[in-house]
Amino acid sequence: xxxxxxxxxxxxxxxxxxxxxxxxxxxxxxxxxxxxxxxxxxxxxxxxxxxxxxxxxxxxxxxxxxxxxxxxxxxxxxxxxxxxxxxxxxxxxxxxxxxxxxxxxxxxxxxxxxxxxxxxxxxxxxxxxxxxxxxxxxxxxxxxxxxxxxxxxxxxxxxxxxxxxxxxxxxxxxxxxxxxxxxxxxxxxxxxxxxxxxxxxxxxxxxxxxxxxxxxxxxxxxxxxxxxxxxxxxxxxxxxxxxxxxxxxxxxxxxxxxxxxxxxxxxxxxxxxxxxxxxxxxxxxxxxxxxxxxxxxxxxxxxxxxxxxxxxxxxxxxxxxxxxxxxxxxxxxxxxxxxxxxxxxxxxxxxxxxxxxxxxxxxxxxxxxxxxxxxxxxxxxxxxxxxxxxxxxxxxxxxxxxxxxxxx
Amino acid sequence: xxxxxxxxxxxxxxxxxxxxxxxxxxxxxxxxxxxxxxxxxxxxxxxxxxxxxxxxxxxxxxxxxxxxxxxxxxxxxxxxxxxxxxxxxxxxxxxxxxxxxxxxxxxxxxxxxxxxxxxxxxxxxxxxxxxxxxxxxxxxxxxxxxxxxxxxxxxxxxxxxxxxxxxxxxxxxxxxxxxxxxxxxxxxxxxxxxxxxxxxxxxxxxxxxxxxxxxxxxxxxxxxxxx
Numbered sequence: 001x002x003x004x005x006x007x008x009x010x011x012x013x014x015x016x017x018x019x020x021x022x023x024x025x026x027x028x029x030x031x032x033x034x035x036x037x038x039x040x041x042x043x044x045x046x047x048x049x050x051x052x053x054x055x056x057x058x059x060x061x062x063x064x065x066x067x068x069x070x071x072x073x074x075x076x077x078x079x080x081x082x083x084x085x086x087x088x089x090x091x092x093x094x095x096x097x098x099x100x101x102x103x104x105x106x107x108x109x110x111x112x113x114x115x116x117x118x119x120x121x122x123x124x125x126x127x128x129x130x131x132x133x134x135x136x137x138x139x140x141x142x143x144x145x146x147x148x149x150x151x152x153x154x155x156x157x158x159x160x161x162x163x164x165x166x167x168x169x170x171x172x173x174x175x176x177x178x179x180x181x182x183x184x185x186x187x188x189x190x191x192x193x194x195x196x197x198x199x200x201x202x203x204x205x206x207x208x209x210x211x212x213x214x215x216x217x218x219x220x221x222x223x224x225x226x227x228x229x230x231x232x233x234x235x236x237x238x239x240x241x242x243x244x245x246x247x248x249x250x251x252x253x254x255x256x257x258x259x260x261x262x263x264x265x266x267x268x269x270x271x272x273x274x275x276x277x278x279x280x281x282x283x284x285x286x287x288x289x290x291x292x293x294x295x296x297x298x299x300x301x302x303x304x305x306x307x308x309x310x311x312x313x314x315x316x317x318x319x320x321x322x323x324x325x326x327x328x329x330x331x332x333x334x335x336x337x338x339x340x341x342x343x344x345x346x347x348x349x350x351x352x353x354x355x356x357x358x359x360x361x362x363x364x365x366x367x368x369x370x371x372x373x374x375x376x377x378x379x380x381x382x383x384x385x386x387x388x389x390x391x392x393x394x395x396x397x398x399x400x401x402x403x404x405x406x407x408x
Numbered sequence: 409x410x411x412x413x414x415x416x417x418x419x420x421x422x423x424x425x426x427x428x429x430x431x432x433x434x435x436x437x438x439x440x441x442x443x444x445x446x447x448x449x450x451x452x453x454x455x456x457x458x459x460x461x462x463x464x465x466x467x468x469x470x471x472x473x474x475x476x477x478x479x480x481x482x483x484x485x486x487x488x489x490x491x492x493x494x495x496x497x498x499x500x501x502x503x504x505x506x507x508x509x510x511x512x513x514x515x516x517x518x519x520x521x522x523x524x525x526x527x528x529x530x531x532x533x534x535x536x537x538x539x540x541x542x543x544x545x546x547x548x549x550x551x552x553x554x555x556x557x558x559x560x561x562x563x564x565x566x567x568x569x570x571x572x573x574x575x576x577x578x579x580x581x582x583x584x585x586x587x588x589x590x591x592x593x594x595x596x597x598x599x600x601x602x603x604x605x606x607x608x609x610x611x612x613x614x615x616x617x618x619x620x621x622x623x624x625x626x627x628x629x630x631x632x633x634x635x
Contacts, residue, residue, distance in 0.1 A: 001515060001518070001528045001533075002528070003527065003528050003529065003530075004527070005527075005528075006526050006527055007522045007523055007526055007527070010522070010528070011510075014510040014511060015510055017510065018509065018510035308506060309506075309508045309509075312500075312502075312506050312508065313508070313519070313523065314467075314491075315465065315467060315494065315500045316495060316500070316519060316520040316523060316568070317491055317492065317494050317495015317496065317520055317523055317524060317572070318491075318495075318523040319488060319491050319523075320487070320491075322523060402467045403462050403467045403468050406467075406502065406506070
């Protein structure tokens with residue numbers, strides 16, 4: 001008998017050891033439950049991180065644009081508006097007014113981590129007989145690559161952009177029969193024309209995007225689109241990606257530009273991420289509940305089976321509080337031991353699934369994230385669940401009338 | 409005059425009070441037990457002997473009347489105080505020995521001391537071993553309860569009842585399930601303890617041979633003590 005263990009612990013552990021089969025089965029049940037929680041939590045966190053990484057490294061988290069151009073109603077005089085149909089005007093591609101000042105303002109915000117001005121417009125890419133309408137994006141590579149990780153998506157060539165270079169999507173390269181080192185003729189609607197050298201091919205994992213994407217240096221873009229010194233968008237990244245919408249609204253209220261967050265522009269994706277998080281929470285909740293009911297059921301059976309022994313303990317001078325604690329400790333021990341096995345089970349399943357489950361391109365489906373905090377919190381949660389689940393059986397045991405209990 | 413360990417005054421016990429099935433099982437019981445006395449309580453089945461023993465053992469409460477243990481009126485005590493008094497003053501030996509099967513003989517004997525002090529100690533273990541030696545089971549100290557014969561288990565139960573050095577041991581037909589030889593050995597063991605340490609015994613039995621070997625016999629019939 002361990003001298004450092006109090007009476008309640010000694011009795012609790014002995015009762016669990018004596019009901020070995022029952023204990024093994026319930027620990028097995030708890031382990032599976034905890035294993036599912038660990039596996040689901042880690043895998044879904046990894047998947048979410050992967051999705052978010054893919055979405056947020058291929059587009060800015062907040063994008064500043066010029067506000068919509070609107071037609072002003074014709075006024076005849078003070079407070080008198082001409083009765084006429086006001087048509088929405090066509091939206092010209094125009095530069096953001098005083099964009100260097102806005103960029104400085106954005107850089108001064110503590111939540112902002114990177115800011116990059118860009119210019120975007122449509123041009124025609126021509127190579128021999130083939131031509132495609134493409135989106136031309138003029139960028140400052142140093143700052144832009146901190147927002148959209150173009151180098152990470154380069155499949156052929158390099159992410160080099162001098163004033164004579166261009167990076168294009170792999171599908172566009174296929175359509176034009178071009179590859180790295182080839183020349184590409186870009187013709188803008190305004191009549192400007194430049195021949196650039198392809199330095200890299202990018203694959204953003206989306207066929208449509210890969211068919212339209214082209215990156216050139218900012219000055220080259222400005223020159224082609226006839227907007228010397230102008231930019232059409234300012235792209236940004238922030239510290240807390242989930243605060244993007246709030247920050248975008250703050251910026252919009254404080255400046256003359258329109259601010260779109262990734263949450264607003266990817267509403268469906270964001271909803272899917274949230275739905276996944278809710279589903280994960282619900283699954284964890286219900287698994288936790290089934291574990292709790294399992295522990296409670298086993299301990300209630302134990303109380304019934306041990307009612308005579310509880311009666312004897314009471315007759316020997318054991319207090320109601322001590323009996324209560326004997327069963328609470330059993331619940332806590334079951335939860336804790338089950339959580340240890342469950343955490344190992346969940347981690348093993350996660351490592352195995354990470355090795356087996358691959359994306360179509362052979363890359364990992366989700367990053368393997370095994371954080372110590374997940375195991376600590378799970379063990380803590382399982383122990384607390386065990387204690388709470390043991391509450392009803394423990395109270396029942398403590399309230400047992402010794403006379404009735406001994407009589408059986 | 410010997411010191412009084414137990415006194416019952418006009419003790420009644422009824423069940424289902426206020427219901428059509430109300431039943432009074434004990435009527436105006438007056439009983440005294442002196443320190444060091446070995447009393448036999450006899451009577452037919454259903455006469456109220458076990459109910460009386462449960463009330464005396466503070467496991468049950470009388471409907472009316474007074475119960476005094478070492479001169480202390482039980483009615484004035486709360487649950488925690490009753491539990492403490494029961495643990496320190498009274499030892500129990502039941503008919504079905506009722507050892508805790510998860511524990512060894514030594515640990516069963518240690519159990520009342522452990523519940524009282526909270527943690528095991530060398531002193532508690534040594535006392536358990538002494539008590540087991542007293543009942544002739546020192547060699548079985550490490551045996552689990554289920555690995556001993558009925559007579560051996562009952563002797564362990566006697567040792568456990570003595571663990572807290574109680575003033576009073578209540579034995580509810582402790583020999584009821586034992587063969588004659590084992591029953592005689594267990595009775596003699598209790599008698600020996602009574603003689604050596606002065607512990608009072610209240611023994612419920614159907615065995616008239618054993619009852620006649622006690623200091624005094626009280627007969628309970630239909631919930632009353634027959635004069």
